[in-house]
Amino acid sequence: METILAYSIIGGILFGFFYALLGLGLNLVFGVLKMVNLAHGDFVMLGAYGAYVAYSTSHINPLITILVEIVAFGIVGMALYYGIVPRLLKSHDPEMLSLILFFGVSQAIEALATFAFGQNTQTMNPNVFGNHPLVIFGQQFQTAWWVSVLVSAVALALLYLFLYRSKLGRATRAVMGNREETAASGINVNRVSTIAFGIGLALAGIAGALTPFMLGGIYTTMGVGITVTSFAIIVIGALGNPLGTIIGGIVYGVAQFLMQSYLPSWSAMAPFVLLLIILLVRPGGILGKGARYA
């Protein structure tokens, strides 16, 4: 009994870092723009296929693919921002229009990905990182897991350093707090938002490259589910608060592991029940304020 409990908690915390990474890009974009990027999960899916294709065709280590995807997704994110968001912000109802528009982007990516990669579920060899299982308190975790967790933790730490230790990061937090007041300080909020959008998509790319190892098989229609999961994570933590996403990811991971261990047939529901409880008890999320922005 105690072994299962220990496994669930440790595994949940480890997985929580990955879940936090999964939600972080979405939360960063929401924090800066107050818009939900409904195509977030589809970018994660593209990141997953990037790692899969690179490994299956050229045996490129996913850690190398991650570096390439950070740059590629970052550039795509910045281009997407410039192409879409300034026009959205000038519209009468940018929040609603953004939902429709990003839903359209999500559907287009899904259709193009299905055209390119087919409808079959693909898997990657979990021994791609070697065979060095991690043992914590007597619990053994496979190599792909702890490497993914380590990469997630490094990405989270770097994002934290960016947001809290750099000038541009401070400006990003200022835009998250109040876009108009930040502009009134002479900061080009569009430039800051563009970079944040690029970082958001780069994080989606990193999470995507780790997805085959953490979530199992990958398929082109998985984006919607990932967006929903990511949204649950960031609402549990606190919408618009990157630190809250880490808490949200860990709570989500532990809840899911506990349910998988003790009530496996109900485990898929657990995170959403948790989400409902959090919304009822603390509407702003665990680290949030009383009211939310949207």
Added chain:
Amino acid sequence: MDALLRAKGMNTGYDQLQILWDAALDVKAGERVVVLGSNGAGKTTLLKSLIGILPLWSGTIEFDGHSVDRLRTDGRVRRGMAYMSEVGIIADLSVEDNLRIGGYFSSRDALKSKMEAMFKEFPILRERRMEAAASLSGGQRKMLAAARALMGDPKLLMMDEPSAGLSPLLVTEILRLVKNLEGRNMAFLIAEQNIKFLEVATRVYVLDSGRIIFSGTVDELQTNDAIRRAYFGVDAV
């Protein structure tokens, strides 16, 4: 003396609703100009369009000899305009981070000395420098808002209802601050409905339903019957 700020024929509003009608005003270097207007007169709209948060439908704005009406807000701020909104702070950031955002374009050394000057002017901000700005009282928020705007070393500080939500004692403090800043050779454009701000005004505009209906000195304002009735009460002056 040439005007530091010169706006002409300003028309703007929200969606289809026009708020400002052919508004025009000048502010000279070092002047303290008060725009007096009741709630809904268009004061905030006027300042937001001057700083570029709200786009002009038509009209021109010149600042320091250059046309700025096509510049974004950040471009206008970098030319020396500053805007202190009614909110004035970024509540989620700490007091110190608010000041750092205000002095975003300063070098590391300049930022340090400017922050030190602000802490000297507003000692309470030093005491609470690591706390979230949201935790400050109404008066402390105004101090932080003013300090944040001053961190950019503006040539013109536009203040939107600095007395809003403050007790009479704190309003006096804000007036003292405006007077204290006289030596900086900085111009003020203060949008207010509180006539106490006429104490610091060198010139006054009166805004009513989005139109400038009076322009002149405080003395001229007090001898204008219609304005007297509207803002001072008939027997008050």
